Structures are given as C-alpha cells and as structure tokens.
Amino acid sequence: MLTQYASVLIFLAFGLAFTVGTLVAAFLVRRYRPSLLKYTTYECGEVPVGQSWVQFNLRFYVYALLFLVFDVEVAFIIPWAVVFKELGLFAFVEMMIFIGILILGLAYAWRKGALEWT
Amino acid sequence: MDVRSGVVLDRLPLVVEKLPGGRLVTTTADFFIDWATESSVWPLTFGLACCAIEMMAAYASRFDFDRLGVIPRGTPRQADMIIVAGTVTKKMAPRIERLYHQMPDPKFVLSMGSCSNTGGPFYDSYSVVKGVDKVVPVDVYLPGCPPRPDALMYAVLKIQEKIKKMSIKDRLPQTQVAIEAMKQAGAV
Numbered sequence: 001m002l003t004q005y006a007s008v009l010i011f012l013a014f015g016l017a018f019t020v021g022t023l024v025a026a027f028l029v030r031r032y033r034p035s036l037l038k039y040t041t042y043e044c045g046e047v048p049v050g051q052s053w054v055q056f057n058l059r060f061y062v063y064a065l066l067f068l069v070f071d072v073e074v075a076f077i078i079p080w081a082v083v084f085k086e087l088g089l090f091a092f093v094e095m096m097i098f099i100g101i102l103i104l105g106l107a108y109a110w111r112k113g114a115l116e117w118t
Numbered sequence: 119m120d121v122r123s124g125v126v127l128d129r130l131p132l133v134v135e136k137l138p139g140g141r142l143v144t145t146t147a148d149f150f151i152d153w154a155t156e157s158s159v160w161p162l163t164f165g166l167a168c169c170a171i172e173m174m175a176a177y178a179s180r181f182d183f184d185r186l187g188v189i190p191r192g193t194p195r196q197a198d199m200i201i202v203a204g205t206v207t208k209k210m211a212p213r214i215e216r217l218y219h220q221m222p223d224p225k226f227v228l229s230m231g232s233c234s235n236t237g238g239p240f241y242d243s244y245s246v247v248k249g250v251d252k253v254v255p256v257d258v259y260l261p262g263c264p265p266r267p268d269a270l271m272y273a274v275l276k277i278q279e280k281i282k283k284m285s286i287k288d289r290l291p292q293t294q295v296a297i298e299a300m301k302q303a304g305a306v
Contacts, residue, residue, distance in 0.1 A: 028126045028127055029127045029151065030127075031128075031222075031223050031224065031289060031293070032128070032293050032296075033222070033223035033292060033293060033296045034296055034297060034300050035219060035296060035299065035300065036300065036303055037216065037219035037220055038219070038220060038222065040220065042193055042194060042195065042220055044213075045213030045214065045216045045217045046213065046216075047216075
C-alpha cells in the first residue's frame with residue numbers, strides 16, 4: 001500500500017529537480033547587463049505618474065452591487081431566451097417572477113437613493 | 119567587480135581558452151546559445167503607422183511568423199527585438215528610447231520601412247524624426263513603403279544571421295561597461 005505512493009515521491013523529486021535545475025541553468029547562462037531603466041515600471045513607454053495604490057470612491061461600491069444584479073439577470077435570461085419556444089408558458093411565468101423580484105430590488109435601491117451621486 | 123556579474127558562462131572563455139583545445143568549448147557553447155537565441159526572437163508588440171499593418175499580416179496565418187520563432191510579446195521585459203514599424207514622430211521618439219532601454223539584453227532593433235529608416239516621405243515635416251537610428255541603435259534597415267511581409271521575414275532572417283555571429287567572449291566586457299555606467303549613475 002505504502003509503496004504505491006513511491007510514484008508520487010518520484011514525481012515530487014522530478015518536479016523539484018526540474019524547477020531548481022531550470023533556475024540554476026538560467027543563472028549560469030544568463031546575461032547580466034544592468035541599467036537604471038530596466039528597474040522602472042513599464043507604462044507603455046510613458047514615465048509612470050504617481051503611485052499604483054489608488055483610492056476609489058466608496059460610492060462606486062453601490063453601483064458595482066447594482067451592476068451585479070443586472071449581470072446575473074442577463075446570464076439567466078439569455079439561455080432562457082434561446083430555448084424560449086420549447087419551454088412554454090411555465091418558464092415564461094417563472095422568468096417574470098424572477099425579473100419581478102429583481103425589479104423590486106432595484107426599486108428599493110432607487111427609493112433609498114442609491115442611484116444618486118451626491 | 120560586482121558579484122552578480124560572476125555568472126559562469128561569461129567567465130568561461132577566460133579560463134577555458136588558455137587550455138589546449140579550449141576554443142572548441144567556447145565555439146560549441148556559442149553554437150548552442152546562438153541557436154537558442156535566434157530561434158526565439160520575440161518582438162515587442164509595437165506598431166506606429168501603416169507598416170504595422172504589414173507586420174500584423176506577417177504575424178497572421180498566411181505568413182506565419184511563429185515558425186521563425188517570432189512570437190509577439192506584450193511587454194518589453196520578455197522581448198528580444200523591437201520592430202519600429204512606421205513613422206517616428208518627435209513625440210514618440212523618447213517613448214521608443216524608453217521601451218528600448220526597458221528590454222533585457224541581448225536586444226535588436228529592426229527599422230521597418232522608409233519612415234523609420236530616414237523619415238521617408240515625411241522627411242520635410244517639422245514633427246518627424248529623420249530615422250529611428252537618431253534615437254536607438256538599429257541592427258537591420260528594411261526598405262520599402264511599406265515593405266511586404268516576406269520582406270519583413272527576410273529582415274528577421276538577417277537578424278538571425280547576426281545572432282549567429284555572437285560569442286560569449288564579448289559578454290564580460292559588455293557587462294563591465296553596463297556596471298560602470300550604473301556606478302556613474304550612483305545606482306550601485
């Protein structure tokens with residue numbers, strides 16, 4: 001039983017040897033040609049401006065949440081629309097209930113003022 | 119001497135060539151390293167004007183640049199070659215220079231088309247650089263307005279010919295020059 005795990009061990013050893021061996025080989029054959037610009041950030045040839053750490057407005061969070069609602073809605077509606085004729089009335093009613101719930105959610109968010117920026 | 123520059127292959131010719139028959143080791147190493155380099159001349163995805171359309175056609179299936187080992191890369195960190203495909207304006211020139219310096223060595227510049235060779239039909243323009251060789255060192259000049267994709271392939275073959283002549287004997291002096299430049303800039 002335990003000997004069956006030998007293949008796992010061999011795979012592990014090969015994987016480790018390959019990873020370390022590649023890195024060592026790359027170190028031996030590589031060129032070392034340092035220059036200051038090689039350490040700079042790549043910005044399509046532009047000089048980078050400011051920090052990469054950017055603060056987003058908190059109000060985008062509500063918009064992202066509302067977007068998610070419509071995103072999921074589309075993901076459900078498109079497959080439903082493709083086989084709409086085969087599914088018949090039952091699926092139509094069910095989808096209307098689903099959309100109705102989402103509209104209820106949107107109306108609630110609208111009422112609460114989530115769509116207003118200020 | 120910097121410790122990191124003590125890469126074995128750079129120093130190999132110093133030791134081996136003193137031994138009898140040591141040249142054989144150097145040339146064999148050269149053969150394999152140059153073969154690896156020439157078989158993977160990855161260009162930076164970079165197009166400036168209408169020559170870039172011909173360049174894209176060369177990448178696509180009819181001409182199939184991949185079989186020469188030319189696979190476009192999205193970042194200069196992985197690129198070996200920059201194909202200057204199009205008119206180099208004075209606004210673009212510092213960007214090209216920056217991209218060129220961000221590429222790792224060894225790097226090659228292919229000046230594609232009349233515009234990047236000499237300024238071409240826009241030679242009299244106030245805003246066009248009269249040849250990309252005013253900004254970066256060019257390895258192969260490819261004439262044409264624009265050159266056909268097969269001409270671009272020929273230019274890449276010329277670069278591969280150039281790579282075949284490279285030797286590890288030249289590496290250590292080049293490394294020393296680079297480190298000296300870093301020291302003068304106060305980075306080391």
